[in-house]
Amino acid sequence: MTNGDKMALRSGQLSPDLLIVGGGIMGLWAARFAIEAGLNVVLLDAGRIAGGASGGLLGSLMPYMPDRWCEKKQFQFDALLSLEEEVARLEAETGLDAGYRRSGRLILLPKPHLRTIALRHERDAQTAWQTPERSFAWQVLDQSPFGEAWPDPAFTQGGVVFDTLAARVSPRGLTQALRQLVEASPHCHLREGVSVTSFDLLRKTALLTDGDEIAFDHVMIAAGTGAFPLLEGLMPPLPQPLGMAVKGQAALLQANIEPDLPLLFLDGVYIVPHDGGRVAIGSTSENQFDAPFSTDQQLEDVIEQACALVPALQDAQVLERWAGVRPKAIDRDPMVGPHPAYPFVIALAGGFKISFGLAHRLAQAALAPLLGQHFALPPGFTLGHHLEVASRKK
Numbered sequence: 001m002t003n004g005d006k007m008a009l010r011s012g013q014l015s016p017d018l019l020i021v022g023g024g025i026m027g028l029w030a031a032r033f034a035i036e037a038g039l040n041v042v043l044l045d046a047g048r049i050a051g052g053a054s055g056g057l058l059g060s061l062m063p064y065m066p067d068r069w070c071e072k073k074q075f076q077f078d079a080l081l082s083l084e085e086e087v088a089r090l091e092a093e094t095g096l097d098a099g100y101r102r103s104g105r106l107i108l109l110p111k112p113h114l115r116t117i118a119l120r121h122e123r124d125a126q127t128a129w130q131t132p133e134r135s136f137a138w139q140v141l142d143q144s145p146f147g148e149a150w151p152d153p154a155f156t157q158g159g160v161v162f163d164t165l166a167a168r169v170s171p172r173g174l175t176q177a178l179r180q181l182v183e184a185s186p187h188c189h190l191r192e193g194v195s196v197t198s199f200d201l202l203r204k205t206a207l208l209t210d211g212d213e214i215a216f217d218h219v220m221i222a223a224g225t226g227a228f229p230l231l232e233g234l235m236p237p238l239p240q241p242l243g244m245a246v247k248g249q250a251a252l253l254q255a256n257i258e259p260d261l262p263l264l265f266l267d268g269v270y271i272v273p274h275d276g277g278r279v280a281i282g283s284t285s286e287n288q289f290d291a292p293f294s295t296d297q298q299l300e301d302v303i304e305q306a307c308a309l310v311p312a313l314q315d316a317q318v319l320e321r322w323a324g325v326r327p328k329a330i331d332r333d334p335m336v337g338p339h340p341a342y343p344f345v346i347a348l349a350g351g352f353k354i355s356f357g358l359a360h361r362l363a364q365a366a367l368a369p370l371l372g373q374h375f376a377l378p379p380g381f382t383l384g385h386h387l388e389v390a391s392r393k394k
């Protein structure tokens, strides 16, 4: 695509092969792979690219539990492994650092009875978390192998689980690298500050808030919580909404903590060491809220819990407090793939709390039909499945 073509795209005269609505982690990975496959792409965002839920602080990449192994757990396992290579490739191409590290995770066992359950999972991981080349453990230990400060031993009466599969990434580092890559491509045009309000499916056009229209061959709806109303607008009213927004709050501290230390997890509180001695702490989970993007006492409570787990955090400076809304699809799992009635409309949404570990594989699966490829998704991850659930009466 020439610069002239890009100008034409801006005024709606050209139709891209793929219009991607939403430039969060989902839409950015989709743009990356679509460009690589030779498609012409327009990537639109209502606000800033990566200014939604993907612009946060935490970046934990947490595996599903190794028990009751199933297709969706295998999909996520494969995704957590392949992310390593995809991030390395992206960093090599952009020269940017995405802040990725497979640091593992310590799950604290404050009560002895939790150890019995953890030991069962240890055995499960010995079969589930393996590949011919690599082996990951869910190891039950009496105490943290990382010393008395990580975490305070008062919280490990039943021992700890050391999960060697978990990892972390800098949400802003990764999205910035993806943005730089797609923005530099002659095959991609980015537009920020403009929303898609509706689609004309007969003409295959998207109507924008600034009055423009964009015609497309395919459209990918990767609009985070905004994906649910856009998809609902394509069909007769459903008995239940396709998904909802769940608010979360997190904080970033300057704590001079070693960046190699594993993530700590207890009762929904995550402590995630990042590069530069920074530590992210999260998260709240709020189904009802008035102010989606502001923080409040609930975050202060999470910070206090984290400081109890790691007393060294007590003197740390809080660099940032942040809030965002996670896209939770009706059946909780990601909602991906072609619309059953309009195969040129493709969903890529609903990553809820685990998008960063999955988005690259979900994007590849979402693109596969456009590229004449087959990429099997777990049935529960498909748009068709979520539509079926939303069609049931409550």
Ligand SMILES: Cc1cc2nc3c(=O)[nH]c(=O)nc-3n(C[C@H](O)[C@H](O)[C@H](O)COP(=O)(O)OP(=O)(O)OC[C@H]3O[C@@H](n4cnc5c(N)ncnc54)[C@H](O)[C@@H]3O)c2cc1C
Residues within 6 Å of the ligand: 021, 022, 023, 024, 025, 026, 027, 044, 045, 046, 047, 048, 049, 050, 051, 052, 053, 054, 055, 056, 058, 059, 060, 061, 194, 195, 196, 197, 222, 223, 224, 225, 226, 227, 230, 247, 248, 249, 250, 282, 283, 284, 323, 324, 325, 326, 327, 348, 349, 350, 351, 352, 353, 354, 355, 356, 357
């Ligand atoms: C506090 C908190 C902590 C979290 N921690 C983790 C974690 O540790 N690990 C993890 O994997 N996940 C985590 N998540 C979840 C993760 O951030 C989200 O699941 C993920 O960012 C969703 O990505 P997305 O691309 O689907 O949506 P978004 O990042 O929200 O991107 C969607 C984009 O679409 C745009 N948009 C919306 N409607 C329209 C429209 N009509 N037209 C054009 N553009 C539109 C928006 O402006 C937005 O930029 C956390 C979330 C929160 C809130």
